[in-house]
Amino acid sequence: MKTLIKNVYAVMPDGSVPKTNILIDQDRIVGIGPVSDDFHPDKIIDGTDHLAIPGFVNAHTHTSMTLLRSYADDMALMDWLNQMVWPAEAKMTAEDIYWGAMLAMLxxxxxxxxxxxxxxxxxxxxxxEAAIDAGxxxxxxxxxxxxxPDGEKKIEENVTLFQxxxxxxxxxxxxxxxxxxxxxxxxxxxxxxxxxxxxxxAEIHIHMHETKTEIQDSLQQYGKRPFEWVAETGLFDGKGTLAAHCVHLNDADIAIMKKYGIRAAxxxxxxxxxxxGVAPVPRLLQEGVCxxxxxxxxSSNNNLDMLEEVNLAAMLHKVHTYDPVAVPAFCALQMGTEYGGKAVGVKDIGRLEQGYKADITLFDLNSAAWCPRNNLVSLLVYSANSSSVDTVLCNGKVLMENHVLKTLDEERILFEAQRCANHLTK
Structure with missing residues (x-):
């Protein structure tokens, strides 16, 4: 199937935002620019007054944890995990996992x-299954x-999932x-x-250096910081590693990340x-770390809104470093799109470019937050919110168009998710 998104503002890999056309054949972008006479689209999406970006990449989440949203807030991490989250998760069934994931997909x-x-x-x-159903x-x-006690069994479950x-x-x-x-x-x-x-x-996805306590406990138990002794286990020697958080880092930790090509979420x-704490993101970017x-x-955010994370990434590091250009708007957007694709090991997503997957999000520009249109990337990062999202494509398939969901039954998902949450938390 061929799809044409016509007359749309598109955020290009260099940060420019021309008004153009995006040509899609099956699951890939086959052109950005004029529409050739031999391109006959099966579907046309009118991109007038819309901004196209690569679909956001959420590089670290726990989807079924949506069922615990607002259940345990304003607590220290380990108290939150030990006293509230892990006991509730221990009661989860396969049905809970599915409907929690479907709520996240929605x-x-x-x-x-x-x-x-x-x-x-x-x-x-x-x-x-939920991801497949959602598209x-x-x-x-x-x-x-x-x-x-069942750690070995969990490894085997991961093997089965892979196979x-x-x-x-x-x-x-x-x-x-x-x-x-x-x-x-x-x-x-x-x-x-x-x-x-x-x-x-297979690649690795692991939490690393999230809290000061984690570092202190490691020094007390092993005499080394986590990155150092984990590297000695050979975990980082494989195909690649995605390390979530990476908040508390010293020079040696960053050197390990660079040595093994570890990507940070x-x-x-x-x-x-x-x-x-605040991760040293400007330093990592300067050092060439993805x-x-x-x-x-x-249950620790409390939403899955990636545009909000893009905004926070741009704002947090400015105030933390007293540097208004620490993470510019376009860089923050790249972290949520292009760098996300690299971080999760999917090489052909995150850019609006010929040959890349047709994972595309369209924002409706017809609201006060988008006026005046002096700089569309700046408006996206600093002014707009995700309510402007009106059309989403993944792998060339339309998942939502003009706010209408194409693959998900919103009413049923909300009902089933609430039903599952009730037996976990009440």
Whole structure:
């Protein structure tokens, strides 16, 4: 199927925003510019008064955690996990995982996200099914807690997830291995994860250096910071690593990230809400480290709105460094799109460019937040909000057009998600 998005403002890889046309054949962008006489579209989307960007990439989240949104707020991280979140998650069934994920899919489509990197507990196949049903692109990992008695079983569940879903849905599903964090996975256990993942040529998704306590406990237990001893396990020697948070870093940590090509998923909203700290994003970008953006789970953010994370990334580092150009608007947008694609290991998403996947989000410019149109990228990052998203394509397929969902039954999802949440939290 051929699709034409005509007469649209498009954010190009160099930051320019021409009024142009986007030509799509099947799942890829085949041209940006004039429409040739031999291109006969099956579908035309009128892009007049719309801004096209690459679909947002949520580089770190826990989709089914949407069921715990607003359940446990204003708590310290470890108290939040141990006293509230983990006990509730222990009651989750496969049905809960599916409908929690579907609630996340609904929110992500509505807010312009087309790719997400997810780490969660059992029944991750249900998250894969939800992503497939929604039409989104998912990079999935089974969250593995090695300190638990069934740690070995969790590794095998990740293997099964990889074998059954890696490359599924025309390549929309990718599977990584998800050792939760250094404080839940001892060194010998991480060696087993590394060996298993590398035998399948699979990448790693792990939480790293989220809190000061994590660093202090590691120094007390191992005499080393987490990045140092995790590197010694061989976990970073494989195909690639996506490290969530990376808040508390020193020179040696950054050197390790550069040595192994580790990509960071910065979660400004979650880090602010949990008072985890401020990641050294400007420094990482200057050092050539790939820094993407994630929302984290909806119980620590409390939404999956990537445009909000783009705004926070641009604003937070300005005030933290007292530098108004620390993270400019276009750089923040790249972190939520192009750098996100690199971070989650999907090489051909995140840019409006010939040959890239047709993962595209359109914003309606007909509102006060978009007027006057002096600089559309600046308006997107600093002024607009995700209610302007009205059309979303993933892999060339229209998931939402003019605010009308094409793949999701919103009324049923909201009903089922509330029903599942009730038995978990009440």
């Amino acid at each position: 929110e992500m489509v509505r807010t312009g996200t087309t790719t997400f990197a997810d780490m969660y507990g059992p029944w991750m196949e249900k998250v894969a 989104l692109r998912g990079v999935l990992s089974r969250g593995i807690i090695g300190a638990a 059954e879903f890696h490359g599924a849905a025309d390549g929309r599903i990718t599977v990584m291995f998800g050792p939760h964090a250094p404080y839940t996975c001892p060194p010998d256990f991480l060696k087993k994860v590394a060996k298993t993942a590398q035998s399948l040529n 910065h979660n400004p909203g979650s880090n602010m809400k949990l008072a985890s 820094v993407a953006l994630g929302t984290d789970g909806a």
